Amino acid sequence: MFSIKKEDAMKTAVLQINREEKCGIVSRHIYGHFSEHLGRCIYDGIYVGEGSAIPNVHGIRKDVLEALQEIHVPVLRWPGGCFADEYHWKDGIGEKASRKKMVNTNWGGVVEDNRFGTHEFLDLCELLHCEPYIAGNMGSGTVQEMAEWVEYMTFDGVSPMADLRRKNGREKPWHVKFFGIGNESWGCGGNMRPEYYADEYRRYQTFCKNYSGNTLYKVACGPNAGDYHWTEKIMEQLKPWYTDAIALHYYTVPSGNWEKKGSATDFTDAEYYQTIAETLKMEELIDRHSEIMDRYDPDGNIKLIVDEWGCWYDVEPGTHPGFLYQQNSMRDAIVAACNLNLFNQKCKRVAMANLAQAVNVLQAVLLTDGAKLVKTPTYQVFRMFVPHQDATLLSASLSGFTAGTEESQVPALSDSVTEGTDGTMFVTISNCSLSDDCALKINADGVLEAQIITAEKPQAYNDFGKVPAVELKPYHGYTEQCGKTILTVPRCSVVSVRFA
Numbered sequence: 001m002f003s004i005k006k007e008d009a010m011k012t013a014v015l016q017i018n019r020e021e022k023c024g025i026v027s028r029h030i031y032g033h034f035s036e037h038l039g040r041c042i043y044d045g046i047y048v049g050e051g052s053a054i055p056n057v058h059g060i061r062k063d064v065l066e067a068l069q070e071i072h073v074p075v076l077r078w079p080g081g082c083f084a085d086e087y088h089w090k091d092g093i094g095e096k097a098s099r100k101k102m103v104n105t106n107w108g109g110v111v112e113d114n115r116f117g118t119h120e121f122l123d124l125c126e127l128l129h130c131e132p133y134i135a136g137n138m139g140s141g142t143v144q145e146m147a148e149w150v151e152y153m154t155f156d157g158v159s160p161m162a163d164l165r166r167k168n169g170r171e172k173p174w175h176v177k178f179f180g181i182g183n184e185s186w187g188c189g190g191n192m193r194p195e196y197y198a199d200e201y202r203r204y205q206t207f208c209k210n211y212s213g214n215t216l217y218k219v220a221c222g223p224n225a226g227d228y229h230w231t232e233k234i235m236e237q238l239k240p241w242y243t244d245a246i247a248l249h250y251y252t253v254p255s256g257n258w259e260k261k262g263s264a265t266d267f268t269d270a271e272y273y274q275t276i277a278e279t280l281k282m283e284e285l286i287d288r289h290s291e292i293m294d295r296y297d298p299d300g301n302i303k304l305i306v307d308e309w310g311c312w313y314d315v316e317p318g319t320h321p322g323f324l325y326q327q328n329s330m331r332d333a334i335v336a337a338c339n340l341n342l343f344n345q346k347c348k349r350v351a352m353a354n355l356a357q358a359v360n361v362l363q364a365v366l367l368t369d370g371a372k373l374v375k376t377p378t379y380q381v382f383r384m385f386v387p388h389q390d391a392t393l394l395s396a397s398l399s400g401f402t403a404g405t406e407e408s409q410v411p412a413l414s415d416s417v418t419e420g421t422d423g424t425m426f427v428t429i430s431n432c433s434l435s436d437d438c439a440l441k442i443n444a445d446g447v448l449e450a451q452i453i454t455a456e457k458p459q460a461y462n463d464f465g466k467v468p469a470v471e472l473k474p475y476h477g478y479t480e481q482c483g484k485t486i487l488t489v490p491r492c493s494v495v496s497v498r499f500a
């Protein structure tokens with residue numbers, strides 16, 4: 001950890017909390033994840049097969065399972081991504097040996113042998129005690145195919161699909177609530193115009209039925225980052241009775257340039273601040289899309305789901321360009337904290353978010369190398385933030401300071417404050433400044449516990465076979481005095497405090 005400056009040499013900031021003012025529930029689904037048939041996310045990362053020497057439960061890696069259980073993954077999205085709109089679910093059921101093989105055209109042109117399919121995914125969700133979030137194929141699949149998938153998974157009675165499920169070894173239907181109809185339909189999911197997509201959406205969703213007490217929560221394809229026209233048209237045509245949510249996708253590309261995104265671990269201070277500035281654009285995106293949604297849906301019945309977010313860097317040198325494998329540093333931890341704090345604050349509209357992606361792809365919480373596993377700095381943030389899940393957002397105002405370069409001036413601090421069902425208050429703060437520690441005055445006392453994630457430098461990362469450089473640790477950098485707490489938030493850190 002950095003050596004902390006004396007309190008009088010620190011920047012000062014104030015966090016004023018109003019415990020009486022409750023601002024909504026932070027859905028646990030904001031802490032969701034995403035698992036696509038892409039690179040080594042599913043195969044190697046999650047699924048190794050029952051015959052593997054790597055310890056597994058029904059073919060699912062035991063270490064990955066336990067690590068994901070520890071961060072209380074509430075919802076997992078699958079099978080894509082762009083892959084979803086080429087995925088034909090019937091290819092992934094029945095005897096593994098006779099499952100069809102296909103080309104994964106989006107991600108490296110590799111052979112997908114479908115050994116991980118509907119049963120394996122829903123099995124994984126049951127083991128994780130999380131909600132499955134299925135992305136249905138609208139791009140290249142038929143209405144019938146989508147309707148039958150829902151029937152296969154959720155119908156309890158006698159029907160061709162329910163009988164087929166039973167024949168494949170699953171007597172009882174699964175509980176499947178979240179169902180997406182098309183992914184990035186403005187791009188890899190079919191290059192549609194919003195008007196055309198909205199019509200198709202209405203048709204497809206009509207045949208996705210609620211069976212046997214299972215009620216689907218339908219998610220329409222939302223905008224690509226700042227495509228406000230898409231949101232306008234979709235909202236115009238999808239009134240609350242057609243959809244429960246629309247899905248926004250926004251990735252943080254440090255340089256803002258998709259051709260040369262930048263390295264995950266080799267970056268300058270200027271590139272670091274540029275990354276923070278790029279990620280903080282999420283706030284404007286949520287606000288402006290929400291404004292449009294408010295006009296069509298003033299009661300907020302249609303939710304905004306950020307079902308793909310995170311940092312997207314150049315792939316690690318020597319790895320397959322189509323596999324999107326990248327390391328994950330202390331910078332990613334700051335990015336994760338800024339976004340999760342923001343989603344918490346916007347919980348009235350933002351009902352779910354899914355970090356891309358769970359294992360070995362983009363801003364992963366876990367990385368694997370053979371039998372080895374690394375919990376990334378981003379993982380540590382998800383672990384720290386668990387108490388926010390399903391807690392009540394409290395009103396809080398933060399007056400801080402700015403950090404960065406001339407080109408990328410950013411607010412140094414981000415925060416969110418919630419109250420758990422046990423009445424304790426949970427505060428999370430990040431300080432992205434690389435130069436300034438902060439003495440934060442909070443109008444509360446009664447600290448029960450504090451934790452910190454920090455490192456010597458933002459480039460620090462956790463590597464295979466090495467002592468982790470970025471970990472969640474207990475923290476004692478605070479003093480309490482009559483109704484207030486002075487909390488030191490070191491530069492480049494994420495800190496949490498639980499108050500009585």
Ligand code: AHR
Nearest residue numbers: 080081082083183184356
């Ligand atoms: O997460 C990687 C890809 O990014 C997804 O497949 C796609 O939806 C998005 O463009």
